[in-house]
Amino acid sequence: MDLTDQRPAAGPDTVVVVGGGLIGLCCAVQLLVAGEPVLLLDPGGDPPPPSWGNAGHIATECIEPLASWKTLREAPRQLYSAGGSLAFRPADLPAWLPFAARYLRACTAASYANGVAALDYLMADAMPAWKRLAALLGEPDLVRDHGHWVVYESARRCAAAGRGVGPIGSGHARCLPLDPGLLEALRTRVRPALAGGYAYEGTGQVRRPADVLDALRRRVRELGGSFRRGRAVRLAPGRGQHRLLLDDGTALEPRRLLIAAGAWSTGLMEDAGHHAPLIAERGYHIEAEAGDWADFPSVVFEDRSVVVTRFGERLRATSFVEFSRAESAPDAGKWQRLKAHVAALGVPLHGPITTWSGPRPTLPDYLPAIGASRRLSGLYYAFGHQHLGLTLAARTGELVAAVLRDPAGTARLAAFDIERFAS
Numbered sequence: 001m002d003l004t005d006q007r008p009a010a011g012p013d014t015v016v017v018v019g020g021g022l023i024g025l026c027c028a029v030q031l032l033v034a035g036e037p038v039l040l041l042d043p044g045g046d047p048p049p050p051s052w053g054n055a056g057h058i059a060t061e062c063i064e065p066l067a068s069w070k071t072l073r074e075a076p077r078q079l080y081s082a083g084g085s086l087a088f089r090p091a092d093l094p095a096w097l098p099f100a101a102r103y104l105r106a107c108t109a110a111s112y113a114n115g116v117a118a119l120d121y122l123m124a125d126a127m128p129a130w131k132r133l134a135a136l137l138g139e140p141d142l143v144r145d146h147g148h149w150v151v152y153e154s155a156r157r158c159a160a161a162g163r164g165v166g167p168i169g170s171g172h173a174r175c176l177p178l179d180p181g182l183l184e185a186l187r188t189r190v191r192p193a194l195a196g197g198y199a200y201e202g203t204g205q206v207r208r209p210a211d212v213l214d215a216l217r218r219r220v221r222e223l224g225g226s227f228r229r230g231r232a233v234r235l236a237p238g239r240g241q242h243r244l245l246l247d248d249g250t251a252l253e254p255r256r257l258l259i260a261a262g263a264w265s266t267g268l269m270e271d272a273g274h275h276a277p278l279i280a281e282r283g284y285h286i287e288a289e290a291g292d293w294a295d296f297p298s299v300v301f302e303d304r305s306v307v308v309t310r311f312g313e314r315l316r317a318t319s320f321v322e323f324s325r326a327e328s329a330p331d332a333g334k335w336q337r338l339k340a341h342v343a344a345l346g347v348p349l350h351g352p353i354t355t356w357s358g359p360r361p362t363l364p365d366y367l368p369a370i371g372a373s374r375r376l377s378g379l380y381y382a383f384g385h386q387h388l389g390l391t392l393a394a395r396t397g398e399l400v401a402a403v404l405r406d407p408a409g410t411a412r413l414a415a416f417d418i419e420r421f422a423s
């Protein structure tokens with residue numbers, strides 16, 4: 001990651017943002033726009049985080065939290081051992097078993113309905129927020145709102161998915177049968193006989209996740225923000241000033257700090273007295289030259305849970321949800337499985353194939369945590385964006401800036417209060 005390895009000090013008014021992924025960067029930009037001095041802390045290094053390795057899809061259609069009985073009913077068919085995309089890393093059972101217990105509690109009808117309303121509230125302005133941010137970054141073409149396609153090999157599953165045709169949530173997205181001409185164009189490019197598919201409107205993609213990160217970092221610098229390379233290892237709350245200990249033995253002493261460290265946010269939140277039961281949902285991608293793959297929008301091959309997205313001259317295929325610890329090693333077998341799917345689909349990946357894996361930060365109710373701490377003055381948080389961190393990053397940045405301006409004025413964020421996990 002391109003972070004200048006300098007050691008700027010944090011002045012008393014500086015907001016220290018812990019985590020330089022999409023969420024931390026979007027928050028940093030909006031805080032700077034609001035006139036707040038910002039220092040952004042991130043260790044950088046390899047592999048880059050999910051903010052870099054994601055599928056690039058602005059998934060405004062996703063207003064149903066995955067904490068649901070519907071997801072549970074489908075889980076056995078989705079298991080990796082049964083050829084699906086859902087895996088549980090046995091060695092990490094102590095991490096995902098307690099998560100599973102909380103997840104089950106979040107699947108109740110009331111919790112699910114609350115989750116749908118909360119996600120719809122965020123999604124309704126997610127695409128406009130991306131367009132505002134792209135304009136602010138001076139790169140309106142970073143965001144493409146050309147929708148995406150979901151296609152099926154199984155006629156039965158395709159017919160069942162037809163029940164979702166129509167407007168989504170408050171109407172910010174829409175699902176339609178895929179135009180026969182476009183379906184035919186895709187059929188000529190892939191090997192399996194596609195039974196059918198659907199086109200989504202109001203959704204889209206970014207030009208390239210790495211371009212978004214570069215543009216955000218550039219804007220942070222232009223707006224006077226600074227970067228510091230380092231990992232926060234402990235937070236010692238103080239009366240007015242807090243002490244943030246870094247892995248190089250030094251410390252920062254900010255009055256205000258924002259925890260936006262993705263799947264790595266738990267420890268620092270616990271230091272502040274908060275319970276943040278994150279699980280790492282590891283995902284995988286493979287990528288190579290796109291060759292003659294047409295300029296289709298993102299295509300979800302639903303029966304295989306594989307998303308294929310073109311980023312310029314490159315084609316990226318993503319898949320898998322592997323419940324694990326953030327620091328666990330990836331499973332090379334998953335890249336092999338992904339390569340096998342891509343080969344079976346006939347999707348062209350030319351030249352050397354690169355591989356990547358990283359953890360989605362997920363809370364048991366599949367809602368993010370966004371807000372101001374009610375336990376520690378000056379502590380703010382924005383993490384837990386699960387499968388939707390790219391989609392919700394621009395909106396989150398704006399909301400966090402609003403929270404810092406007026407913590408009491410953000411009643412609509414009650415569903416994202418970390419205190420929901422206090423008991």
Ligand SMILES: Cc1cc2nc3c(=O)[nH]c(=O)nc-3n(C[C@H](O)[C@H](O)[C@H](O)COP(=O)(O)OP(=O)(O)OC[C@H]3O[C@@H](n4cnc5c(N)ncnc54)[C@H](O)[C@@H]3O)c2cc1C
Nearest residue numbers: 019021022023051054055057232262264283388389390391
């Ligand atoms: C395969 C895959 C595909 C995905 N596709 C999509 C998609 O199409 N659309 C979508 O909306 N979402 C997608 N996601 C989810 C999305 O990528 C994540 O939700 C998002 O990246 C979370 O952003 P973040 O900034 O919270 O965390 P991260 O991207 O994990 O960034 C966290 C940052 O914090 C830093 N950090 C960690 N610990 C510390 C510390 N102690 N001190 C300082 N810094 C620290 C890390 O170095 C990192 O830079 C996908 C995820 C995966 C894995």
